[in-house]
Amino acid sequence: MYIKGLVFTLIILFIGSGVIQAINGINIAGRSSEATTTGISMQTDFYKKNFNVNITVTFSEDDFLFGYLMGYDTVNLRDCGHLGEIGKPMLPVKNLMVALPDGMKAINVGNIKVIEQEIDGLFTIFPVQPPQPMGTSMDVMQFAQPNMQIYNSNNPYPSQLIELTSQTDLAGQAMVRITICPMIYTPNKKELTMINSISFVIEGIDGYKCGDYLPESISKNGKKTYEKMIKDMVINPEDVRLTTNPHGAPASLFLPSGGPYNHVIISRSADTSYWETLADWHTKRGLKDIIVTTSYIYDNYGGSDNKEKIRNFIIDAHSSWGTMYFLLCGENGDVPFEYRIYEEDSIPSEQYYCDYDDDCNSEVFVGR
DSSP: OOOOOOOOOOOEEEEETTEEEEEOOOOBTTBOOOSOOEEEEEEEOSSOEEEEEEEEEEOOGGGEEEEEETTEEEEEETTOEEOOOTTSBOOEEEEEEEEOOTTEEEEEEEEEEEEEEEESSOOOBOBOOOOOOTTOOTTTOOOOOOOHHHHTOOSOBOSOOEEEEEEEEETTEEEEEEEEOOEEEEGGGTEEEEEEEEEEEEEEEEOOOOSSOOOTTOOHHHHHHHHHHHHHHSSOGGGOOOOOOTTOOOOOSSSOTTOOOSEEEEEOGGGHHHHHHHHHHHHHTTOOEEEEEHHHHHHHOOOSSHHHHHHHHHHHHHHHHOOOEEEEOSOTTTSOOEEEEETTEEEEESHHHHSTTSSSSOSSEEEO
16 A cells, blocks of 8 residues: 655754845755744854754654554554564654765754644554564564553653764764654554654754765766765755865875775686676776785784774775775685674675774765
8 A cells, every 4th residue: 555655844944154045946855845934053152162953853744554463453654664662653754864964963953843643543553563584484473462551551651752872974974863753643542643843953062073074086977876865864955065174184104005996896816816806897987996916905904803903995996096996805714794683683784884983874885
């Protein structure tokens, strides 16, 4: 069944240094926006800058899909997740990313104003279940019973409708993650209330430093790629402003000669002949490529282990050359994996290499 997409409308208003700019009609998920407003203002005194980002998000009942599962009611929101505490009501959440002005450090979400709408009917909301590995048989899955302390309560759930989750950045553009719960459940009364509109202010101060910046030597196509990525991530794409490091990138002492390179193949020395044809083909197509051996990296880059040495090389190549694409060639014994824990399972992942500042945004593209 098709679920109508969320409708956001944003009017961006910048006030700072005497410059005012208004932007209307931002399109989200292929649909035109409606009468919702976002404003960004900056106030400066002798000692510091204060920022306020005003946002209103609207929902309609048509945005939601109501269903029935194992004797319980379900409610879903397209392209969105759910609250995740096992045994508690599985209500939808909407995660937003907002582009912030340069230097803004988000510290709080305040001045929250809500317009609500009761949903007709009585509901017993499905309880959150623990994640299951793919392929697990229904016969061995154990059903997590409802948390009766919550389900017998007259208190609205969840108690917090909006949360400033974290701040992150990519290519010198600061962003903040906001989580909104657009449904309120009163379990003992079996009542659902929808948030028609929620307005709030992201409050911030000056002083945020990006974990990574747009490399000065990046190609025009590379810059366009980052711009498109970030504009697709945020709800206010017109405000995206990529920035380079204001202090300049440190000069590299260890990168091979001949750069900058758009693509780097990392391989053990014994296997380089296998990848020469690919590197030549990339270069002929305009994607300048080079093969760098693990032995070269281990001899020239520091780190507590070989994985960290490779990571430090990737950071250097990206910062100094503007390299966006890296291909790791071989198994764990050739170019080592980094293992990450996902839902209690240890899984080999290249996230260690591509998200090198550990902010859940990949700075570079890494394949194997």
